[in-house]
Amino acid sequence: MTLTLDTYRQLGRSGLRVSPLALGAATFGNDWGWGAEQDEARRLFDLYVERGGNFIDTAVTYTNGTSERMLGEFAQDRRDSLVLATKYTTLRRPDDPNSGGASRKSLFGAVETSLRQLGTDYIDLLYLHVWDSTTPVEEILRGLDDLVRQGKVLYVAISNTPAWQIARLQTIADLRGWAPLVALQLEYNLIERTGERDLLPMARELGLGTVLWSPLAGGVLTGKYSRADLTASSPADGESARKSFNVALGGVTERSLAIVDVVKEIATELDRTPAQVGLAWTLQNPDVTAPVLGARTVGQLRENLGALEVDLTAGQVARLNAVSAIDLGFPHAMLASDHIRVQTRGDLKIQARA
Ligand SMILES: NC(=O)c1ccc[n+]([C@@H]2O[C@H](COP(=O)([O-])OP(=O)(O)OC[C@H]3O[C@@H](n4cnc5c(N)ncnc54)[C@H](OP(=O)(O)O)[C@@H]3O)[C@@H](O)[C@H]2O)c1
Numbered sequence: 001m002t003l004t005l006d007t008y009r010q011l012g013r014s015g016l017r018v019s020p021l022a023l024g025a026a027t028f029g030n031d032w033g034w035g036a037e038q039d040e041a042r043r044l045f046d047l048y049v050e051r052g053g054n055f056i057d058t059a060v061t062y063t064n065g066t067s068e069r070m071l072g073e074f075a076q077d078r079r080d081s082l083v084l085a086t087k088y089t090t091l092r093r094p095d096d097p098n099s100g101g102a103s104r105k106s107l108f109g110a111v112e113t114s115l116r117q118l119g120t121d122y123i124d125l126l127y128l129h130v131w132d133s134t135t136p137v138e139e140i141l142r143g144l145d146d147l148v149r150q151g152k153v154l155y156v157a158i159s160n161t162p163a164w165q166i167a168r169l170q171t172i173a174d175l176r177g178w179a180p181l182v183a184l185q186l187e188y189n190l191i192e193r194t195g196e197r198d199l200l201p202m203a204r205e206l207g208l209g210t211v212l213w214s215p216l217a218g219g220v221l222t223g224k225y226s227r228a229d230l231t232a233s234s235p236a237d238g239e240s241a242r243k244s245f246n247v248a249l250g251g252v253t254e255r256s257l258a259i260v261d262v263v264k265e266i267a268t269e270l271d272r273t274p275a276q277v278g279l280a281w282t283l284q285n286p287d288v289t290a291p292v293l294g295a296r297t298v299g300q301l302r303e304n305l306g307a308l309e310v311d312l313t314a315g316q317v318a319r320l321n322a323v324s325a326i327d328l329g330f331p332h333a334m335l336a337s338d339h340i341r342v343q344t345r346g347d348l349k350i351q352a353r354a
Contacts, residue, residue, distance in 0.1 A: 060110045188210075
C-alpha cells in the first residue's frame with residue numbers, strides 16, 4: 001500500500017494527527033560537525049512540508065540550539081499546521097546541574113528556552129528525552145501536567161526510558177487525572193530490535209504512539225558502510241563525522257553488515273535503495289506510528305521519502321526478520337514455549353480436543 005506524508009495517523013490514544021514519517025531536525029545546523037547549513041536545512045524543511053509532512057522532531061540542545069532556532073524561523077508562516085516536537089533533560093549549560101535532568105526546575109527552564117528558540121508560544125509535543133534515574137515520577141508528571149494546563153505544551157511523551165518506569169508513569173497519570181503520555185520515542189530499526197521485548201508491547205497496551213529514532217541505524221542501513229570499517233582505527237580523510245561517530249559507537253559489526261547484505265539483496269529485487277528497504281521494514285510494522293527521518297541533504301530526504309511507496313512481500317519481510325532476529329530473553333522466551341503454553345492455557349487444549 002502506498003502511503004503519503006498526508007496519510008495522517010493518530011498519535012497513540014490522542015486526537016493528534018501526524019505524518020507517517022517525521023522529519024528529524026538534529027541535522028539542522030552544523031554545530032555537531034555532521035549537519036546541514038541553513039540553506040540546505042531550509043530545503044529539507046520545504047520538501048517535507050510541500051509533500052504534506054506535518055511532524056518535525058527536535059530537542060532543546062540539538063546542534064546547541066541551532067536546530068530549534070532554524071526550525072522556528074522556517075515554521076513561522078505555517079506554525080499552526082505543524083506538529084513541533086521537542087525534548088528536555090539534556091544539559092543546557094555544562095556547569096549547571098539543574099539545566100538538565102528531569103526535575104521541575106530543568107523542565108520549566110528547558111521549555112522557556114525551547115519556546116524562545118522556536119519563536120513560538122506553545123510546543124505541540126514535549127518529550128522527556130532521557131530518563132535520569134533520579135527525579136521522582138510525581139515531580140515529573142505534575143510538572144508536565146502544569147505545562148499542559150498553562151497551554152505551553154499540548155501533549156507530553158517520553159523517550160529513552162525503561163518500560164517499567166513508563167508503565168508506572170502512565171498508571172499514575174491516569175489515576176491522578178494528569179496529562180497522559182501519548183508517545184514513546186525509541187531507537188528501533190533492523191539492527192536494533194530490542195524494543196520488541198518490552199517497550200513496543202507496553203506502548204501498544206498503554207496507548208502510546210511509537211516514534212522511531214535512527215530508523216537507518218545512523219546511516220548503516222543505507223549500505224554505505226563496509227567490512228573495511230570493522231577494522232578502521234581512524235576515519236579516512238574526507239569521511240563524514242557521522243561515520244566516525246557510528247564506527248566509534250560500535251554501530252558497524254559483523255551482525256549489522258550481515259543484515260545490510262539482505263537489505264541490499266531485497267533492494268535489488270525491488271529496484272529500490274537499501275535506505276528505502278530499511279525504512280519500509282519499519283513502516284510495515286503495525287506497532288509503529290512514525291519513524292523520524294535523519295536526512296542531511298535534500299537528495300537523502302527525497303530518497304528516504306520514497307520508502308512510502310515500497311511494498312515488501314511477506315517473504316521479504318520474513319527474510320529481514322530472520323537475519324535481524326533477536327533473543328527475546330526471560331520471561332518472553334519461556335512464556336512463548338509450548339511447555340508453558342500447555343501448562344497455563346490448558347483450556348485451549350481442551351477446546352482443541354472437543
Ligand atoms: N530520542 C532520541 O534520543 C534521539 C536520538 C537520535 C536521534 N533522534 C531523532 O531522530 C532523528 C533521526 O535520527 P538519525 O539521524 O540517527 O537517523 P538515521 O536515519 O538512522 O541516520 C541519519 C543519517 O544517515 C545518513 N543518511 C540518511 N539517509 C541517507 C541516504 N539516503 N543515503 C546515505 N546516507 C543517508 C546521514 O548521515 P551522513 O550522510 O552524514 O552519513 C544521516 O544524517 C534525528 O534527527 C532526531 O530528530 C532522537
